[in-house]
Amino acid sequence: MTLLERYAEVAGRDVVEHLRQLAGLLKGARVVHVNATATGGGVAEILAPLIPLSRELGLDARWEVLDGTPEFFACTKLMHNAIQGKRAAPDEQALRAYEEVNAGNAARLTGVLNDAEFVFVHDPQPAALIRHFSKRSGHWIWRCHIDASHPDSRVWRYLQTHVAGYDASVFSLPAFVRALPHRSYVIPPAIDPLGDKNRDLPDEQVRSICERNGLDMNRPRIVQISRFDWFKDPLGVIAAYRIAKPFLPELQLLLAGGGASDDPEGVEVLRAVREEAGDDPDIHVADLPPGDNVTVNALQRGADIVVQKSLREGFGLTVAEGFWKGRPVIGGDTGGIRLQVVDHHTGFLVASAEGAALRIRYLLHDDARRQRMGEKAREFARRSFLLTRQLREYLTLMVALQRGAEERIGAD
Secondary structure (H helix, E strand, C coil): CCHHHHHHHHHCHHHHHHHHHHHHCCCCCEEEEEECCCCCCHHHHHHHHHHHHHHHCCCEEEEEECCCCHHHHHHHHHHHHHHCCCCCCCCHHHHHHHHHHHHHHHHHCHHHHHHCCEEEEECCCCHHHHHHCCCCCCEEEEECCCCCCCCCHHHHHHHHHHHCCCCEEEECCHHHCCCCCCEEEECCCCECCCCCCCCCCCHHHHHHHHHHCCCCCCCCEEEEECCCCHHHCHHHHHHHHHHHHHHCCCCEEEEEECCCCCCCCHHHHHHHHHHHHCCCCCEEEEECCCCCHHHHHHHHHHCCEEEECCCCCCCCHHHHHHHHCCCCEEEECCHHHHHHCCECCCEEEECCHHHHHHHHHHHHCCHHHHHHHHHHHHHHHHHHCEHHHHHHHHHHHHHHHHHCCCCCCCCC
16 A cells, blocks of 8 residues: 555545646756754654655655754744744854854755755754855745744744745744745645554553553543743643642643653753652653654553644644544643633643643543544544645645746635
8 A cells, every 4th residue: 555545544545646746837846845853743753654655646755854962952042942932042152153053054064054955954953054045945944833923023023034044934823824925825734644653552552552651541641742941831731730639639641752862951851850759659751762652652542632732833743633532631822832722622622731730520420421522633633734734835835936926825
C-alpha cells in the first residue's frame, strides 16, 4: 500500500484525490523547507511526514536544518519569547551571533536554495537567510508558527527588516498576522495520523507505558505533554491539580515532555517543575528523550483528560493529538488553542488554575459527557487538523504564487 493510499484510509479518498490534482500543477517543483532543529517542537514534527508525502505527490521536496551555536539559540529563544509578548530583546552582540549563523548557513546552502522554486523558512531562527539571496529566482515564504499577535515592538521591528523581503508570509491564525509588504496567508498546522505519535496502539501497550511512567490505570488521570517551557505553564497545571485534588482524592497528574535543541530554557523549567511537584506521589514528571513518540501517544491515550494550559500558543499540536485519541482537552484560552477547543463541545478553554480545576472536576464526575466530548473532538480533528489538509493549503499557496494570482488565500 502506498503512502497516499494509507492517508486515504484515514482522511478520505476525495481528500487525497484533491492533493493529486493540486500537485499535478506543480509536478517536479523543487521545494525546500528550512528550520532550526530536526527533533523537538512542532515544526520538526510536521516536516518529518510532510516531506515524504510531498515527494510521493511528485514534488522534489527536501528539508534543511540550520547549524547553530549556543549564542545563536539563546538569541532566538529571546526573540521567540519577545514575539509572544515577553519584554526581552536581544542585545547587539546576540544579534551579531544571529546574523553570523544565518550568513554561515546561507553559504552552506547556496546551491540548494538558489535552485529551489519554493523555499519555506520556518520561524525567526532562519529568517535572515533571505538577505544573502538577492538574486534568487524562486518564491520565498516565511512561515511563522508562533503567536505574533502582541510582539515586543523592538524585536518585531528588527525581524521585520528580514521578513519584509519574502514573497509571502504564512501565519497560523488571522490574529497573528502582521502588516508586511507582501501577501499574508493563514494556514493552521496539523498532525500526522500515521506517525508514531498518533497511530493506533494496542491497549496492553498503552497500559504498560502508562504504568512504567507511574500512572495507576484504575484511578483518574490528567496528562499534559509539551516542551518544558514557561509559556506552557506547567506550574499552573500543578496548581490546578492541587485545587482539584481535595474533591478527587484519587487524582493523578503526569507532566511529560522534553526539550528542543533550539530551546536553552528547558533544563531550568524542568528543574522548577520537579521542585514544585516535591514528594507528591501522585504527580509524575517524565523527561522524555527526543523522538519518543510512541510514549507520547500511549500517555495521551491513557489519559482521562488531556491538558494544555498554555499562556501563549502559536497552535498547540498536543491539543489536536489529544482530540485524535478521543480525549477532551482543557486548554489555555489563548492563541491556536482557541481555534481547536470548541468550548463545551471538544473541551474547555480556561484562563486560570482555578478554572482548569473546575473543569477537571466536572469532566471526571461525568463519564458519559467526557466520552461524548471525546468523540466530537476526534471527528473535529479528522476534518480540520490532519496533515492532508495542511499540505493541500501549502500546495494551493504554491500554485497561487507560481501563477501570480491576485486573490489572497487567508487573511491580511
